[in-house]
Amino acid sequence: DLHRGLKIQASKFNLDGTAERPVPPPDVDYPLDGQKILHVKGSIRDSVAELLFEQDNEEKSVATLILDQDILGSRSVSKEYFTQTGRIPDWCCLSNPSLEMFDVGKSAPPMMKRAFSTEK
Known part of the structure; x- marks a missing residue:
């Protein structure tokens, strides 16, 4: 969300201390291996997503x-x-190459012939 991103950016580069971070996204439960559940807090989700886009100088x-x-x-x-x-x-052709690639004995197409002759 653009508005949420702008609020995060404003609070991060806030010099006078007036801007506040927006409310973090909701907590999420991710199932692991069918029996275990990983509980991720919204604040962690927010900070991890923010780390993806941070840049360090160059x-x-x-x-x-x-x-x-x-x-x-x-x-x-x-x-x-x-x-x-x-x-x-x-993109779909890279994982499933055409049958032409497997046709090793196939010769190259003939070169184009001239439409006119210079011989007399």
């Missing part, structure tokens, strides 16, 4: 690192896929 935030890894990791796979097949992959 260092990237945790969220940016995760997104970069997703994008850069898939880009390297895409580049290798493109050099092998000559096709630009889509």
Whole structure:
């Protein structure tokens, strides 16, 4: 929520001490292994989510690192896929390659022939 984020930011960089943090989100119970339950307080959820987006001078935030890894990791796979097949992959194609990749004995398409001849 944008308004909640603005309130958190205002309270964090508050110089005169007038801004207050918003009410934390509700507590949550996460089931673990079917029998155990992890109880997470709302204030902890709030501070952990805030840590994801904090930056330290020129260092990237945790969220940016995760997104970069997703994008850069898939880009390297895409580049290798493109050099092998000559096709630009889509996301669903990377995990389930087309049958053309497994067709090793297939020859390359013939080169285009000239539409006219310069010979007499």
